[in-house]
Structures are given as C-alpha cells and as structure tokens.
Amino acid sequence: MKISLKKCHFAYSELKELGHVVSGLHLGIDKSKVAEVLLKPIHQTDGLGERIIQTLEDMTRRFCAYGLEFKYSDGFTHDWCKLIPALGLAYETSIHSSPGKTPAMLEKGWNPRLPHKALKKELVDIYPTASSLKLMLDKARHHANRCMQDSFKYEKERWDKSNEPLGFKIGNLILVSTLNFNNIKGPKKLKDAFSGLFMIKALHGPNAVQLELTGELMNKHQTFPVSLIKPYSSSEKEVFSLRNEPPLEIPPLEEGEEKKIEKVLKERRTRKKKKGNTL
Template identity: 50%
Template sequence: MTLCRRLLINTIIHECHDSIYSGHLSADRKLVKVKNCAWWPSWRKETIEYCHTCDRCQKANRSTGKKFRLMIHIQEPKSPWEVIQMDWVTELPPSGDKSYNTCLVIVDRYRKTPIFLPCHKDDTAMDTALVLWSRVISHTVILKNIIIDRDTKFTSALWTNLHRLFGTKLSFSTEYHPQTDVLAERMIQNLEDMIRRFCAYGLEFKDSDGFAHDWCTLIPALELEYKTSVHSSTGQTPAMLEKGCNERLPVDTPWKDLIDINPTASSFKIILDKVKYHAKKIQVELSGELENKHPTLPVSLIKPYQPADKELFPLRNPAPLTVPPVEQDEDKKIKKFIKERRLRGKNQREYLVRYRNPVHEYEWPAESKIPDSDKLLRRFRHERRPQAWICL
C-alpha cells in the first residue's frame, strides 16, 4: 500500500472515475479501484463525495426506483457460458464505417461477463447467428440455455432449428414482462448511461459542431471497464473470475510522487489532520419571465444536485448552472396593439391588445405586465405618430 500526497488525490480519483476506462460508474465500484491504487486520510469519504457530485453522472443517470413484483426464479448456471442473456440497444445514431445503429448485448450469467457487439437494426436471424458463433460459441462451448425476448429474429424458424441442432434451449421471456431478462436489461441501462455520459455530456468526444455520434469507438473501452468493475452479486470483477487477475489499466501504472508508508514517520500526525470544506450553495435568481408562469412544478422530474467542492477537487470544471430560456405561452402571445389609454392620477398606461388565442382575444393589460413587447409597441406608436405633409 502507498501513501498519496494531496496534490495527486484529484488526479487519482479523476482517472478512477472520469476517464474513458472508468465509465463514470457507481461510487461502490470506484472505492475498490481507489483502494488498490493509494491511500490517504478520509479517502473513502472524498471518493464517495467526488462520485456523488459528478456533474455528468447527475445529468445523465436515469432515475431509478424500486417496484414491487413477484420474484421470477431462474436456475443459476454451474459453469461459465452455460447460460447467457441477449438483448439489443436500439435507436442509436449511426456510427462507424458501416453506420451501426444497434448494439447487441450478451451477458454470461455465471461470471456476469458482458460482450457488446455493434450491429444493424435490420439484421436478419442468420446475421445474428453468425455474430453469436464468431464471438461466443467459437471461443467457449455449446450453450445450454439462452434467455431472450420475443423478438422476430429469435422466434424465426431458422433461429429455432439452428439451436435445436446444437442442443441449446431457448427460454423466451413473457411478453411485456422485461423482469425475466433483468440481467441483460440492467446491462443495457449501464451501457446506455456510459455512452450518454461521453457522447452527450463529454466535450472531449465532440466535433466542432457539438455532435458526438461515434459511439462505436467507445465500445471496447466500455466493455473493458465493465469487466474490471466489481459486480454486486459476485463480489468480484468478471475479469478476475475469468482469468484470475484483473486487466491492467492506465490508472494501475506506478505514480512517481507516491511515498511508501513508514509507521515511524514524524509527519504522520500532520497528514491525518482533516480539513473540512463546505460546498458553496448556489442560489439561482429567477428571471422576470417566470413570474407569468404557473407556480406548480413537476416534482417527479426534480432530483437534488450536489455541487463539487472546488478546493477539494480543483481539476473539475463543472458546467455552470443556468436557467433555461422560458418561452411565453402560445395562447398569451400578443398579435396586435389596438388602443392606448392613461390611468387617471397614475403615471401608467394600459393597452388594448389582441391575443393569438381566441379564448383570450381582447384585454387591457398594463405596460409593465406585457413581456417582450418592445418591438410591437414601437410599431404601434410609429403608426399613431402624425405624419408631416409637405405642400408644393
């Protein structure tokens, strides 16, 4: 075990969580990687805080919730690649030289080892069978059971007869019940989240126009990251269960400025002193356009945002919190100004306006209550201005 200096803490956590080889996965998995690299006081607390305050993770992660349902028991395999689960990630943007728009996800139920294969949405049953043969069957053994959904490729006569010759059993999930294929579904969610973090919110993978659709180049690194991450059901990484050791990643390279732990070091007490930093709370001021909106908020779409501590993690540059522009409702947009009047005893004007929606066709609002009316008011006052006539 090695003792880490304060200057390298951010670099180590950044490589374990934010790099392409880390995939922005959960804090539990990152604790294992940080623990294998170095140690410092309060390393667990700072790693968890770093993961929970990640800007990309908070924006890209899906909202999950527990649902009550009956337990579906699937017989667990007794050897690797005996039972697999398959499913597709569809509706992906075209990527690669062959314009792949779908990703086939294959999971080994014994070691939780994933295989991500880019393919096309219109692939036939024969194309899928060839991919399965080249990447799974040719490197392992004949499969005993395949858990799949009721896709037309899987229910075709070619696919059924082909696996009948090999002695492979096809277990189809109940229609509209994805709980049967929950391992593949969860793997698909993780893959979609990792692609979304690097393609939608990762500026290093975007082109000059702000688009990043080349997700095929990320698949090998994302597959390697999942194989080297601890699975909750096994307590080990799929690579450890498959090869007896984890794959070597860039974060595993020795750091030059690390110090070997010495129990008699005189400065050990100074290193153990904890410095507490309080994150600054940012309060966003609402603009005047929000005053005309209904005060009800969609509570189901709100989730807490945890800002990162700039002093604790100086290498992070989170996106600034901004208020999205609020457009005026279509039914309250002004179509035309008709008349103008001044209130008695008050330095205030009211205008007879006509709205686009016939339900609120005419109204006398005050000038201060009319948003975005400068252009229409200038046109209205220009039309009412007396014209100068020149007589020749």
C-alpha cells in the first residue's frame, strides 16, 4: 500500500495529550508507522483534548478574521494567508500551564529562534528590506500572541462557567434523573425526567453524593454522581407562605332553550365492514 507522506497527518504518540497534529513528511517517520496509524479507528479524544481543539479553532478564527496585512516599502503586500505560520510559531513557543513547558520544547527539545532575533540594535547599516521583514514578523507575532491569549481566556471562562461546583450539602433536597431507571411504572414516553424529593445523607467528594432513597427507588444504589442530580427549588407557595392568591371566579352558564338543527350542510354515511360483506 502506497501512502503519500504529504497527505498523512496524524497525532504524534508523545504529544496526544497536547492536541498537536504534525506531518510525517517533516519528521521523517517510517512509512510502516504511518500506515499503522492510518489503519487504526478514529482517535476518541477526552475532555482535555476537546478543549484544546476548540482553543486552536478559536485562535485561528481570531487571527484570520481581522484581515492582517503588511505592505513593504517596495510595494509588496502580505496578507494573513502568508503570515499564518506566525500563529503556529506563537503557539509552539508559549508556555502551557499543564506541563510547564512549550510544545516545541516537549517535541524537539529546543525553542525555535528566528533570524530577526539575531539582529543587533547597535548595527548602523541595516538593509531596508531586512528591517521591513523584522517589522512585519514582529507585528504578526504580536497579533498572534494577542489572538492566542484571547482564545485561552475565552475558553477558560466558558469552561469555568459550565463546570461550576454546585456546592451540595448534607440535608439538601435534590431530584434524581430517571435516565438509567427501568423499574418506574407507567409508559416510558410519559416518564418524568427527574424523580424525588430525596435528601442528601453523605458526600463522597465533590463529584458524588449518597441519598436517602424512598418509594420505587428504595432498592437502588444510594450513591449517585453529581451529573445525575439537580437541586430542588421550592415553589412560590412554600417560599412566600403569606402571599394570598385571589380565588378564580367562574361565570355562571347562561340558561336558554335548546337549539335545534335546521339544516345539514354535509352528510356522510358509513357502515361497518362485516365478514363476507363489502361496503
């Protein structure tokens, strides 16, 4: 089986947790290893991998959406299509909080150093094109760093908002999801999404609780994950016990003569089908 390394992109084994996708063409990896990876089923990522993928997508959209352009003094123009490698360079040279290292350091053992960083400030004679190149790379790098930091901040706020601890306490009243219960009476389509009320008897860390089950769920296991329960919110009558609701007034029915049908506009007669007879 012939495999083109130019079209083969796969997750490098040592960098799966970082979510990097590298090309076998630049790494010089054996073709048999590339074929072995391609024959495997689609890799299922965990929550951390999904979060990193969303961050990379948002970072790329931010870099491309603002239409970054740079024009040389000679009149040549470079748009975001040519400057997008600066985004990958900014990501590879940024220190991540989990490993405490840059992705380039974890992958290659060294951080890339561009030629424009080697220019000395005390030089007097600098070619204008080299100075423009350095200015272009600096602007692209600053724009990429800003897009990357905004993406990290946005994904962190979104993650923290959707994963806030509910803060259950012993004695709280909660409702339990009936998603995995098959012994509840009645048709499945009319089954309630949550059942309760139940009281929390003990806490098993921030992710599980032990309940005091009653009724149809008495024989079930008493420990439930936090994802299958939700806090019970009291009704307005229990919270505002002194609030009085006005009684409903039903108007009396009008007594009148029975109306008679004067004319039938449309009529259709049908007969039941009997054995041996046809309509």
